[in-house]
Amino acid sequence: MFSKILIANRGEIALRVIRACREMGIKSVCVYSDVDKHGPWLEVADETYCIGPGPSAKSYLDISRIMATAEVADVDAIHPGYGFLAENAHFAEVCQSSGIAFIGPSPECIKLLGNKASARALAIKAGVPLLPGTKDLVETEAEAIEIASDIGYPVIVKAASGGGGRGMRVAHNEIALVNGYLQARAEAALAFGDDSVYIEKFLERPRHVEIQIMADSHGSIVYCGERDCSLQRKHQKLVEEAPSPIMTPKLRAKMGKAAVKLCKDAGYVTAGTVEFLLDKNGNFFFMEVNTRIQVEHCVSELVTRTDLIQAQIMAAAGEKLPFTQEDVEVRGHAIEVRINAEDPDADFRPSPGMITDLFIPGGPGIRWDSHVKAGYAVPPNYDSMVAKLLVFAPTRMEAIIRMRRALGELKIGGIKTTIPLHQKIMCDANFIKGDVDTGYIENVLLAK
Amino acid sequence: MDMEEIKRLIELMNENELLEVELVEEGKKIRLKKKFEGAAKVIPMQAAMPVAPVAAAPAVEAAAPSTEGLLEIKSPMVGTFYSAANPESPPYCEEGDAVSADTSVCIVEAMKVFNEIKAEVEGTIASILVKSGDTVEYGQIMFLVKPN
Numbered sequence: 001m002f003s004k005i006l007i008a009n010r011g012e013i014a015l016r017v018i019r020a021c022r023e024m025g026i027k028s029v030c031v032y033s034d035v036d037k038h039g040p041w042l043e044v045a046d047e048t049y050c051i052g053p054g055p056s057a058k059s060y061l062d063i064s065r066i067m068a069t070a071e072v073a074d075v076d077a078i079h080p081g082y083g084f085l086a087e088n089a090h091f092a093e094v095c096q097s098s099g100i101a102f103i104g105p106s107p108e109c110i111k112l113l114g115n116k117a118s119a120r121a122l123a124i125k126a127g128v129p130l131l132p133g134t135k136d137l138v139e140t141e142a143e144a145i146e147i148a149s150d151i152g153y154p155v156i157v158k159a160a161s162g163g164g165g166r167g168m169r170v171a172h173n174e175i176a177l178v179n180g181y182l183q184a185r186a187e188a189a190l191a192f193g194d195d196s197v198y199i200e201k202f203l204e205r206p207r208h209v210e211i212q213i214m215a216d217s218h219g220s221i222v223y224c225g226e227r228d229c230s231l232q233r234k235h236q237k238l239v240e241e242a243p244s245p246i247m248t249p250k251l252r253a254k255m256g257k258a259a260v261k262l263c264k265d266a267g268y269v270t271a272g273t274v275e276f277l278l279d280k281n282g283n284f285f286f287m288e289v290n291t292r293i294q295v296e297h298c299v300s301e302l303v304t305r306t307d308l309i310q311a312q313i314m315a316a317a318g319e320k321l322p323f324t325q326e327d328v329e330v331r332g333h334a335i336e337v338r339i340n341a342e343d344p345d346a347d348f349r350p351s352p353g354m355i356t357d358l359f360i361p362g363g364p365g366i367r368w369d370s371h372v373k374a375g376y377a378v379p380p381n382y383d384s385m386v387a388k389l390l391v392f393a394p395t396r397m398e399a400i401i402r403m404r405r406a407l408g409e410l411k412i413g414g415i416k417t418t419i420p421l422h423q424k425i426m427c428d429a430n431f432i433k434g435d436v437d438t439g440y441i442e443n444v445l446l447a448k
Numbered sequence: 449m450d451m452e453e454i455k456r457l458i459e460l461m462n463e464n465e466l467l468e469v470e471l472v473e474e475g476k477k478i479r480l481k482k483k484f485e486g487a488a489k490v491i492p493m494q495a496a497m498p499v500a501p502v503a504a505a506p507a508v509e510a511a512a513p514s515t516e517g518l519l520e521i522k523s524p525m526v527g528t529f530y531s532a533a534n535p536e537s538p539p540y541c542e543e544g545d546a547v548s549a550d551t552s553v554c555i556v557e558a559m560k561v562f563n564e565i566k567a568e569v570e571g572t573i574a575s576i577l578v579k580s581g582d583t584v585e586y587g588q589i590m591f592l593v594k595p596n
Contacts, residue, residue, distance in 0.1 A: 031526075034586070034587055049526050049585050049586075050526075050585040050586045050587050050588070051525075051526050051585070051586050052525075052586050064558070064559065065525060065526060065586070067558075067559055068526045068527050068558035068559055069526045071558065071559055072526060072527065072528060072558075072583045
């Protein structure tokens with residue numbers, strides 16, 4: 001087992017990893033940027049090193065600064081968290097060649113699964129259901145037109161190296177397709193340095209359901225249930241829940257086994273998530289693999305009673321997983337809301353600044369994963385998430401009632417947050433019915 | 449690890465008034481922890497209390513010479529500070545030396561790359577706050593310079 005881990009991240013995920021390290025008797029080392037010097041999570045790390053100025057390019061994204069710290073702090077592993085360098089194959093390679101364990105899959109896996117086109121090809125080989133679409137990249141407009149008419153409109157053009165909703169264009173007809181094809185390529189070139197695109201069928205109003213995977217290097221790959229993340233805004237998840245309101249044990253087993261097969265074929269180790277889209281008839285289609293631990297991993301922890309960060313660290317250290325597939329049983333219901341420092345009344349404009357006071361909800365079935373405290377200034381340099389508020393209850397309705405209660409108790413003074421939006425969602429008739437899709441927030445709830 | 453070894457460890461603990469001992473060898477690990485005599489049962493909590501962050505080098509804010517009116521030369525990176533190019537050479541600068549913007553004042557080494565650091569200020573070295581072999585962080589003050 002590792003004796004010292006460097007956490008190449010900040011905020012709530014850095015705190016989450018520190019907590020796992022503390023329970024495992026592992027020393028934690030945090031790197032931080034100048035603007036994060038008062039970060040409350042730094043107070044519980046064993047060692048901290050200021051590595052650069054605020055801009056991520058010169059701090060959290062700067063591989064040489066992180067490796068220099070790894071060297072002086074003499075760590076044996078690095079946890080990349082999520083975002084930043086978590087899915088950077090080159091960073092994983094640098095760790096490898098420095099003799100430091102990267103707590104994540106191999107660089108080869110990251111490259112294979114991180115590229116949408118090669119991930120699709122792997123999924124086809126693994127027999128995982130996919131949306132009708134191209135196996136290879138689409139090189140010309142003429143090709144795009146032919147493919148789209150084969151698949152049948154509507155279709156979506158997607159960047160192979162893409163993510164975060166960029167480099168994508170939906171088309172309902174040929175004219176829109178040609179425009180979309182050219183725009184997607186241009187946007188992809190700018191955003192990802194790679195203008196390759198592929199085309200697939202576009203599902204109207206799908207649900208986003210993802211499977212949590214945990215794998216060790218002894219041949220064990222376990223799926224830890226699913227998470228329904230259909231409530232999104234601009235491709236950013238707002239609310240996540242487990243189990244999915246439309247899930248059945250049979251469908252879960254089918255999706256879980258498909259996710260496991262894909263990861264097995266890829267030679268995957270540690271934590272990962274396989275994302276699927278579901279149509280109205282309960283058919284599931286592979287979307288992509290996230291080769292990292294995710295923000296919403298806590299939702300799965302609550303319904304399966306696992307500690308995914310500890311399991312991830314164990315797997316990275318070459319140990320066997322602390323649970324088997326038989327141990328993982330989905331019980332009860334968990335919901336997570338992401339509280340962002342944004343003004344929902346001003347088109348979600350970021351609202352950084354000093355948190356003047358803070359009252360955290362508590363009592364039965366509440367989990368608060370956050371790095372903030374009263375007197376902490378949310379910096380403008382990084383993402384706007386200030387907290388994850390989770391509830392757990394025996395049934396979905398009780399979980400919704402509990403979340404309403406928790407949101408009512410929660411007070412974050414001094415900045416604008418998305419708390420009012422979450423209260424709205426928890427009282428929304430369609431959300432309560434379990435009848436939402438990935439367009440619901442933008443097209444229905446916010447349009448009201 | 450047999451009973452004799454464990455008994456010997458306990459003896460060592462008592463002789464040296466140790467409360468906790470951890471021994472790791474060849475894939476085996478043993479940790480012995482004493483219960484406090486006469487106190488209520490103590491639930492062993494490992495590393496429970498938040499520890500103040502261990503600064504990489506002596507905390508710069510604490511009991512430093514007054515920096516009023518003095519210019520600072522800060523480290524631009526995490527690494528190891530060296531006052532000279534190599535152990536045989538004289539230091540780049542000493543207290544009382546005049547420096548200008550382009551004067552090399554030290555080396556900060558990271559990942560086997562030796563970076564010469566320039567003063568970037570003009571004046572005389574008033575004090576040197578670190579010594580060769582110390583770990584420095586980004587932004588850490590290494591020299592205080594009296595402006596001309």
